[in-house]
Amino acid sequence: MSTSERVAEVTVPAVAERRQPKRRRFAQNWWRHAVALIALVFALFPVAYVLSAAFNGDNSLSGSSLIPRHVTFDNFRTLFVGQKNTTGHATFQNAHYASWFANSMIVAGATALLTVLLGALAAYAFSRFRFRGRRLGMLTLLLIHMFPQLLAVLAIYLIVLNVGDIFHFIGLNTLSALVLVYLGGAMGVNTWLMKGFFDTIPSELDESARVDGATPAQVFWGVVLPLAAPVLAVIALISFVATLNEFVIASVVLETQHKFTLPVGLWQYIDQKYSEHWGPFAAGVLIAAVPAALLFAFLQRYIVQGLTQGAVKG
Amino acid sequence: MADVQFRDVDKVYDNGVQAVFSLSLQIQDGEFLVLVGPSGCGKTTALRMVAGLEEITDGTISIGDRVVNDLTPKDRDIAMVFQNYALYPHLSVGDNIAFGLRLRKTPKKTVDERVQWAARLLGLTPYLDRRPKELSGGQRQRVAMGRAIVRQPQVFLMDEPLSNLDAKLRVQMRAEIGRIQRELKTTTIYVTHDQTEAMTMGDHVAVMRKGELQQMDTPQKLYSDPKNLFVASFIGSPSMNLVEAEIERRNGGLVAKLADQELAIPAEVASLRPALAGYAGRKVALGIRPEQLEDASIVRDGADGNRLRGRVLLTEALGSELLAHVELSGRPVVTDDVLEGAVELEDAMLDDLAQKAEEERTTFVGRFDAESEVRPDHIVDMLVDTGKLQFFDLETGTSIRAG
Numbered sequence: 035m036s037t038s039e040r041v042a043e044v045t046v047p048a049v050a051e052r053r054q055p056k057r058r059r060f061a062q063n064w065w066r067h068a069v070a071l072i073a074l075v076f077a078l079f080p081v082a083y084v085l086s087a088a089f090n091g092d093n094s095l096s097g098s099s100l101i102p103r104h105v106t107f108d109n110f111r112t113l114f115v116g117q118k119n120t121t122g123h124a125t126f127q128n129a130h131y132a133s134w135f136a137n138s139m140i141v142a143g144a145t146a147l148l149t150v151l152l153g154a155l156a157a158y159a160f161s162r163f164r165f166r167g168r169r170l171g172m173l174t175l176l177l178i179h180m181f182p183q184l185l186a187v188l189a190i191y192l193i194v195l196n197v198g199d200i201f202h203f204i205g206l207n208t209l210s211a212l213v214l215v216y217l218g219g220a221m222g223v224n225t226w227l228m229k230g231f232f233d234t235i236p237s238e239l240d241e242s243a244r245v246d247g248a249t250p251a252q253v254f255w256g257v258v259l260p261l262a263a264p265v266l267a268v269i270a271l272i273s274f275v276a277t278l279n280e281f282v283i284a285s286v287v288l289e290t291q292h293k294f295t296l297p298v299g300l301w302q303y304i305d306q307k308y309s310e311h312w313g314p315f316a317a318g319v320l321i322a323a324v325p326a327a328l329l330f331a332f333l334q335r336y337i338v339q340g341l342t343q344g345a346v347k348g
Numbered sequence: 349m350a351d352v353q354f355r356d357v358d359k360v361y362d363n364g365v366q367a368v369f370s371l372s373l374q375i376q377d378g379e380f381l382v383l384v385g386p387s388g389c390g391k392t393t394a395l396r397m398v399a400g401l402e403e404i405t406d407g408t409i410s411i412g413d414r415v416v417n418d419l420t421p422k423d424r425d426i427a428m429v430f431q432n433y434a435l436y437p438h439l440s441v442g443d444n445i446a447f448g449l450r451l452r453k454t455p456k457k458t459v460d461e462r463v464q465w466a467a468r469l470l471g472l473t474p475y476l477d478r479r480p481k482e483l484s485g486g487q488r489q490r491v492a493m494g495r496a497i498v499r500q501p502q503v504f505l506m507d508e509p510l511s512n513l514d515a516k517l518r519v520q521m522r523a524e525i526g527r528i529q530r531e532l533k534t535t536t537i538y539v540t541h542d543q544t545e546a547m548t549m550g551d552h553v554a555v556m557r558k559g560e561l562q563q564m565d566t567p568q569k570l571y572s573d574p575k576n577l578f579v580a581s582f583i584g585s586p587s588m589n590l591v592e593a594e595i596e597r598r599n600g601g602l603v604a605k606l607a608d609q610e611l612a613i614p615a616e617v618a619s620l621r622p623a624l625a626g627y628a629g630r631k632v633a634l635g636i637r638p639e640q641l642e643d644a645s646i647v648r649d650g651a652d653g654n655r656l657r658g659r660v661l662l663t664e665a666l667g668s669e670l671l672a673h674v675e676l677s678g679r680p681v682v683t684d685d686v687l688e689g690a691v692e693l694e695d696a697m698l699d700d701l702a703q704k705a706e707e708e709r710t711t712f713v714g715r716f717d718a719e720s721e722v723r724p725d726h727i728v729d730m731l732v733d734t735g736k737l738q739f740f741d742l743e744t745g746t747s748i749r750a751g
Contacts, residue, residue, distance in 0.1 A: 236434065238431075238434035239434050239436065241401050241421075241428075241434070242428065242430055242434035242495075244420070245399055245400075245401070245421045245426060245505075246427075246448035246495065247421075247499075248422065248451050257436060260438045261437065261438060
């Protein structure tokens with residue numbers, strides 16, 4: 035950066051401030067603050083309710099106030115150790131929350147990891163190699179993605195059912211089957227996203243590495259993937275969160291309590307059968323949000339712009 | 349160390365465009381060859397075929413005694429410097445330089461030694477731990493060089509490595525690359541569109557145009573004895589003055605007539621070009637380098653020399669010399685060869701040239717001594733050093749030499 039640019043950066047805001055005294059600026063800008071405030075309240079409203087419900091001793095949603103009258107951890111206890119019959123409703127003799135949580139982590143983690151890996155491989159091929167059917171392949175990926183996976187639920191059920199007869203490890207009621215289904219679902223859009231990013235990595239870097247003596251695999255792992263870290267992190271995060279939230283397909287593929295993922299398992303708390311137990315449900319949701327938040331915190335440092343800066347003259 | 353040979357190499361891209369036509373070149377062991385030509389002449393394609401980044405459609409390229417057509421880049425034992433440097437932004441300078449060595453599973457101790465050696469040679473030692481983005485353009489260029497030399501390959505390939513630097517740094521790096529190449533004695537193929545770079549750096553220079561090799565020679569030979577109009581107008585800055593002239597026999601000798609003026613062709617020039625006599629009564633392209641023209645008023649004993657008279661259009665005082673643009677009557681040579689070779693001219697100037705051709709007026713650039721006091725609109729007498737006149741066939745564009 036030249037000196038003149040640095041000077042410009044410092045002086046411009048200073049001049050702006052002098053021209054616009056603070057009071058007048060607020061008079062002009064108050065509506066921006068108002069919009070921000072409304073958006074904030076709108077976004078935090080559900081969070082506040084979940085927090086409230088999770089720590090509330092009363093088990094009904096409508097009757098409770100936003101600030102719980104009795105703060106309690108009973109709801110969390112219910113999730114992990116079950117609940118004795120106190121109200122005359124059906125009880126949760128066996129608490130499965132721990133295994134639902136573990137299942138969700140396994141499924142979401144595996145899906146995120148494999149989505150990134152397979153998507154990156156496909157995207158690299160589409161971005162760098164010229165082969166017959168390249169264009170058609172890309173268009174097909176996009177087209178397939180136009181159809182919601184929900185439309186295919188029946189087909190997915192039948193496929194998993196029949197495949198399970200031969201390969202038990204990817205049959206009905208297995209986590210691996212669920213992961214496979216998820217992988218197919220999001221591959222299209224992820225490949226497109228990554229291809230777009232790979233296209234911005236100068237191909238001279240690949241060529242340079244090849245001349246330096248790298249095999250195509252070494253170019254991919256050693257040069258392209260590290261530079262694509264931002265898009266890989268974004269896609270890992272998106273697919274982790276999406277998988278964590280997915281209900282319909284999981285409820286079709288999984289059949290028994292100890293195989294359920296969090297959405298399928300927690301649903302039972304507010305299902306008609308058991309009447310509505312919003313307390314444990316909210317508590318379960320709250321815990322489930324922790325890993326997603328942690329993952330975001332961890333990946334955040336990769337989600338930065340300008341990582342390729344300095345590769346080529348710019 | 350090895351020599352590099354192109355034998356009848358063709359390159360046709362998938363879309364049917366042919367970039368290189370039957371290219372044959374021989375680069376000696378340890379030689380510095382510059383491939384030069386206007387953009388789109390196939391020079392970069394030729395280089396990339398040596399690197400293995402482009403397939404060779406036909407013919408063979410060999411490095412040393414190995415034909416490398418079907419070898420992958422990593423098996424060719426070459427190193428390449430890219431126009432935009434192509435440094436790995438996620439690696440430090442040291443790791444960038446060591447990258448190739450580590451891929452070859454070189455022992456760690458050797459890697460460290462070699463990286464230190466390369467860094468010392470290029471003055472990069474203080475920057476080894478920095479990332480490429482923290483370096484200036486010139487330093488990045490050095491890192492790219494370091495990455496090439498550290499492996500001590502058989503051949504260096506350089507694709508316009510200086511074109512992203514500013515003018516002053518370019519001159520400095522030009523000298524530095526030359527020094528390193530001489531020190532390491534590694535066969536080098538260097539691609540550029542800049543004829544000054546080509547002339548100053550190459551042991552030999554190969555001029556290309558539209559995928560075909562025009563002439564390969566030493567820089568001096570290329571300048572003093574261009575094979576055709578394209579090379580004549582491409583090499584040299586300012587370009588060679590080219591004008592149509594009619595050859596006539598007079599008193600047993602030959603003269604070249606430019607409209608209303610004429611130049612006597614010295615007997616030794618005519619004898620060097622026996623075919624010239626056959627052009628008597630016909631028009632040829634006459635070439636005069638700017639330094640063959642001098643302001644007659646500042647030459648003491650030039651009274652009886654060959655002169656051309658014209659009107660000064662503008663002057664450029666460069667301190668050490670004065671460039672005078674002088675208009676005189678005569679038809680400028682405006683064949684495709686010349687227009688393509690004159691890459692320094694803007695489109696507007698080319699239009700102007702065509703206009704002038706219609707009006708039978710031509711502009712010569714003379715490289716006068718700084719003492720000259722010519723100013724725009726002066727009428728100037730220019731003394732012509734006729735011993736170095738060049739003659740080209742107007743139809744074929746080739747230099748008129750032996751029968």
